[in-house]
Amino acid sequence: MKTVSNCVEDILIAQPYLEEALSRNIINFSALAIELTEPISKMLKKDVKPGAIMMALRRYNPPISLSNSIKMKKVIQNLGDITVRSNLTDFTVKNSETLIDNHAQILQKINEESKLFYTFTRGIHESNIIVSSSLNDYINTHFQHETFIAVQEGLTAISISLPEDNSKIAGLYYHFFKRLAWEGVVLYEVISTTNEFTILVEEDYVDNAFLAIKRFKT
Template identity: 65%
Template sequence: MKTISACVEELLVSQPFLEEALSRNIINYSALAEELVTPISEMLKKPVKTGAIMMALRRYNPPTDLGNSPRLKRVIKNLGDITVRSNLSDFTFQNSNTLINSHSKILEHLNTNNNIFYAFTRGILESTIIISSSQKAYVLEHFKNEKQLGVKEQLSAISISLPKGNSKITGLYYQIFKRLAWEGISLYEVVSTTNEFTVLVEDELVDKAFSVIKRLKS
């Protein structure tokens, strides 16, 4: 049988911003308990009292490294170079038996031009190509026999060099996403490699997004 404590934990885990505020003791327990009365009552299918919820909130133990880990703070402070590339286009195609052949033609073309920004991601059902907009006609020509699912232009990429061992740091990506979300910056695409992380945003948001990411290091 579900308990009030279990309901409180489920609601907090689903709202990490709220969970972090609670872990930093910057939230009013009484006000939060009042807010949670209705959802918890619905989850338990019976009325619950504010006092019982407050008790569960005070007993809740949030993750200890939700942003306060010294190791996490050290890694964020030591983030590497931040690179911005503008005038990008994002193409999405449905996966097919011939898609790789079309993609190989793009790779051959890129071998002769190192100044072109390019990223390729293959999912289960679809694949995405992010490339300098100057190459739009070239992409459309070599993918003309593929099913195009979408295209988005006027995009910019912000790439961040990550320190080695970043994959062992809990909450690193969360901290980046959190800061961007708090500033109301929506991400159009995310691409990552072992030691590099790239976010794709609309051109009008790139200055704001760059400023947010740069402030991460301070």
């Protein structure tokens, strides 16, 4: 049978920002308890008093903060350089039987110009090709028989190198996304390889995104 404490835990786990603020003692317990009275009453299908919720909030033991863990600190200290590439276009194309063959022609062109930016991601129903905008006409020509789902120009990629053991650290990407969200950065696309993390943003968010990642490093 669910208790008030169980409900409080479910709500806090589903809202990590709230959980973190609670663990840092920057939330008014009484005000939060009143705010949670209605949803917890609905969860338990009975009236619950704010006092019981406040007691559960005070007894709640959040997990050890990832940002304070030794492993997390080590990873953050060893983050690599930040690289910014602007003037990019993101093509979202519906998967088809001819897409791979046409994509192979794009790769030949890219191979001739090593300084071009390029990434390719294939999903179940669609694929993304992100390239330097100088290739827009070339891609439109070779993909003229493909179905474009979306095309977005004027994007900037911000990449950061990750230490080799980053894949063993729980919560690393959460901290990236949290910092960007706090800065009001809207992500257009996220690209990740084993030791590299890249976000794509529109021009309006470039400065804030760069500063957010820079602050994350420091």
